[in-house]
Amino acid sequence: MLLKLALVGASVLVSSLAARRFGHAVGGTIAGLPMIAGTITGFVLLQETPAQVSAIALATLACLPATVAHVICFAWCATRWRWGAALVAANGVFLALGAALLALRLPPAWAAALALLSPVLGSRAMPRLPLSPAEVTIPRVELACRVIAAMVMAWLIMRSASVAPAGVSGLLLAVPITGNVLPCFTLPRHGAAATAALLAGFARGLFGFAAFFVALRAGLGWASPAAAYGLAWLTALLAALALRRDRDAAAAGAASPRLDPRQ
Template sequence: MLLKLLLVAASALLSSLAARRFGHAVGGTLAGLPMIAGPIMGFVLLQAATASVRDIALATLVCLPATVAHLVVFAWSATRWPWWIALALANLAFFGLGALLPLVQLPPALACALALAVLAIGGRLMPRLPVVPGAVAIPQMELACRVAAAVAVAWLIIRSAGVAPAWFSGLLLAVPITGNVLPCFTLPRYGAAATVALLRGFVRGLSGFGAFFVMLYLGLAVWPEAAAYAAAWGAALAVAISLYALSQRRVASAA
């Protein structure tokens, strides 16, 4: 348990440090990657049967549209209301849609395709606000508070993932932990435009999250567990890096 929570703390800290050095969009991209769910799935893979892990991976993919809905609702709410209202509305969207999606019982191939399609259009659904790119001044105390909040939220998820039924474990793994924590600090201190940039970057990183779980689900059916897990991480990083490079090209061409 301690090692898992340390991984969560490292994820929140690295994402915040990336925002401090490179800007909110880069911090969001790192936060969207499976830096928390990936290690959790590694621990679950060591403890549970392969079939159970595939069930959890598929359930997570089924719930990914709810994760995107959370981020989009948070972004739009941040342009009008304070962080606590945006947080409440975003989680209402997440848990409401996330509870309904498993009831549809989509075929696995369609569930994977839907998850990737929603991720592809998620960034386009965000509000368009101008933001100045570059380093962000994040005080040490705020960094500590971000990490503590992320660890507190993750503790509940880690206690349930792999123990609860697969659909509920999948829903919990799809909860955007840093997507709940980081915007709540960003909005009151840096404003709506910075929050939208953070969440847009989060969607970009979440594409790597989706690639991770698609590759894990498919890979466990044909490869040894270690090979499938390594391939899942390779897919996540390749997708996130490619999308970030594409976004940088667009920014350069627009300038």
């Protein structure tokens, strides 16, 4: 248990340090990747049968659109409310939509397609707020508080997932731990624009999250659990590289001067 919590804390620390070094959007993208859920799934894979883990992966994919809705709700609420109200509203949306998606029992192919599509659509639904370039300062005390908050949430999730049915476990694994922790610290210190940039990056990172669980479930059907788990991480990393390339291309296009058609 201590090792699991340490890995969760390390992932939150890496995301926070990336935000401090490269900006809120990059930190959010790293946070959206399956740094926590993937780690927890690896431990579950050691304890449960491949069929059980495949069922959990499918339930996680089915709930992923609710995670995207959580991110969108938090970002828009952050433009008007304080972090506490935004946190409550976003998690309320997540739980309601997640439960509804589980009740629908979508076919596996539909659940996977919707999980891959929702981060793309979600990133386009985020508020576009002007964000002036500035150094991202995160004091050490705040870094420690972020890590502790994430570890407490992860502990609650792991304790609950170990005794819950597959559907509930999938819903719990889809809870955006960093998507709850990071914006709660970003909003009061850096404002709504920085929070929106962070969560927009988080939405992009969720594409890698979805790719991880799609590849894991597919791999468990024909490969050993270890090979399927490795394939899932490779797929997530390739998705992250694709996101980085797309982001760099978009930034280069925005920075390039446009020609006047009258010239």
